[in-house]
Amino acid sequence: MKIEVWQGDITTLAVDAIVNAANESLLGGGGVDGAIHRAAGPQLLDACRALPEIRPGMRCPTGEVRQTPAFNLPAKHVFHTVGPVWQDGLRDEPALLANCYWKSLQLAEKLDVESIAFPAISCGVFGYPLHQAAHIAATETLTWQRSHRQPRRIILVAYNAATFKAYQSALAALGQPVEPSTSAIFAPLALGLPPAAAH
Template identity: 60%
Template structure:
């Protein structure tokens, strides 16, 4: 039986024992609401101190920090686009987020990584479109990098889990 290298998991991303989790951060990297706030709370005050030294992160890019008090060794912070009705290149920026995170993961020998639904919360990116971008970018990275063994697409609630799962199964090839 072949184990899926890309799968959906519903729950709290801060509890996962993977090499890296991705933080859907704001440009300051200094914490916020949603998954960003949850990661900062769980990682402890050392994360905030470390992020201050990074001087922010532009939309579509990524930065890496230790996981501090999290079970994951690393946190890869990325800033997704705010949805403006597809008027500001949001899809390309979201794809760039995934590529930047995966590039940092590969550079740091990450074998397992968990992504939240980047930009799907208060940033308002349509969930179905975001799921297609996430699955496409993750499948592309898995096809190119054998050292990347497992990617989890993490949904906080059942609705997002269903969207991610349906999108994953809509792709013809398996990874």
Template identity: 60%
Template structure:
């Protein structure tokens, strides 16, 4: 695999060491990518997430941070959960928080000796982050991180429009 590429695919079917879950702070499942990953991994993922300590009531993973669990019934051996920022116009540190999601997920992958990882478009669904801005942050942050220690990174795109965004950003 090229070290950095984009693909139109279902992230729950990616055969990589870890997939990244665009989670909510409770890590107890939800809609979108989060719900799809929980359904595909099976009930053991919810049990593993419940076992993670809360940093404050109802929060197992604060925005910008990352946690890791096994992948259970997924082809990926691990799920790295990260919580992206809700878009509020960009005045509340959203770009830095989104970059931290990618940076912290890659750091966890390295700590666990993983060689490949697949990312969804974090915060681009219900959290409302403008896709072009989010893609630019994702590609820049991952490129910066790969300069230190190469991993195989897949940007897993849910539709052809998002794939076109990533393809353009990777070509720039």
């Protein structure tokens, strides 16, 4: 098994679970968070509101994960995880970002999820440096896959060419070269989906 890399819109993927790069409120936002909420429909916001607050305005602390159904998405589950806001890299940002991946994979195993797709967590408005974040994503997913049977398919979704190349470089540095054909794993013909647009 290999970690797969695909460039496009994560909301179009017919996988068991997609991971949402959320904020602590879980009430939607910009970037991939907003795209997932729009594609899933208003029921997703209702499901997030129903999750218990740890304190006012916080349903999921940084580095943790919460699960909801996927509603109108082709996926079955949405795993909402809150990545760290980049400051200087010395405030536990790497460990917190690693937790986002690891705890999402733990939840996937618990729910017997066979396929899971991750966006580039914290690389949007949270400002995490792309290549550092890609290295953490590659390290955590490869480490998991080498010692666990589920999920069988782990997909790192790149929303643009720069992110795709960052994932390629990170995986290659860890001994898993990414072939160019990997970007077509979820081609429209294979899944019966319209062409995905990056966001």
